[in-house]
Amino acid sequence: MTATLGPPVIAPTFTHLARLSDDTGLFEHARHGVVRRGHGYCTDDVARGLVVTAREPEPSVTVAGLTERYLGFLTHAQGADGAFHNRLGYDRRWRDEPGLGDWWGRALWGLGTAAARSAAPWIREEAMIAFRQGASLRSPAPRAMAFAGLGAAEVLRGDPGDPAAGGLLADAARAVLGASTTYPLMDLDWFWPEDRLTYANAALAEVVIAAGRHGGDPELLTVGLRMLGWLREIQTREGRLSVVPAQGWRRHGPRPGHDQQPIEVAALADACVAAADATGDPGWEAEIRRCVDWFLGDNDAGVPMWDPGTGGGYDGLTPDGPNLNQGAESTLAFVATLQHARRWS
Known part of the structure; x- marks a missing residue:
């Protein structure tokens, strides 16, 4: 086309x-x-960074290095229960507690993209571990759920039967549309x-499209x-x-x-x-x-x-x-x- x-x-x-x-x-x-x-830094942007670097089909040495750093940041930001810190100061100290805001959803979007698309097998494996840990949670915020659902849709590209991703994507569409x-x-x-x-309005439509298609x-x-x-x-x-x-x-x-x-x-x-x-x-x-x-x-x-x-x-x-x-x-x-x-x- x-x-x-x-x-x-x-x-x-x-x-x-x-x-x-x-x-x-x-x-x-x-x-x-x-x-x-x-x-300082924020998980929101690092997660967006992981989305774009992991999308590159033949990453340069520079882009591959950025992917590794962004994945490392997200795994460091993730708490034991799967939620994420968002704000890290230049002094390398977290300014908040782990939560389920937009940054949680975007972190899962980045991790899901890396798990599905990264050119490096070890990146895919590590990203999938962190994705699964966070995908067991649900946010009360529709946009956070939409971003997380986009990560789930990425995982389903590679494994259409993945139960954790399938459940998260379906729940994300319900969160966007309501009961x-x-x-x-x-x-x-x-x-x-x-x-x-x-903000990021089209992401809401995208996750509904993805849920309809994959479901x-x-x-x-x-x-x-x-x-x-x-x-x-x-x-x-x-x-x-x-x-x-x-x-x-x-x-x-x-x-x-x-x-x-x-x-x-x-x-x-x-x-x-x-x-x-x-x-x-x-x-x-x-x-x-x-x-x-x-x-x-x-x-x-x-x-x-x-x-x-x-x-x-x-x-x-x-x-x-x-x-x-x-x-x-x-x-x-x-x-x-x-x-x-x-x-x-």
């Missing part, structure tokens, strides 16, 4: 990701391209299970695809991608255009890959290309959302153009989205 041509696609670059990393993990923040060590089978908030004007769009439930798959289609429609402005900003959009409320976050674009790209794989519909391939093009300059400001000099992704799209800081979340969003461009390269 092919997608509509846009700006020339570049290959994923791990230069800035390596700059943001040390022998412990991945620093969260940067001022422009310079690491801000005083802000009702009528989905009362999901009407033609607002086909979404929450009354507000916040052999065509109705659930249809619901997930409809959620994603609705999200695609409301994030389109004059034919280009214009994503939910940091302050979110509320049902029946105003829909501000800024500040748009790269994580929204990356989450949409990931979900559209899942939809394309589940349906074979070339329309989803075109949407992936729109996500790539957003970073390359086809956005509301008409400016690239990355720095060719550093390889870093800019932290947000403001009314005045890019926020030139290049932290871990935005750089990982840029790299993750470019990885999907291999589908038509």
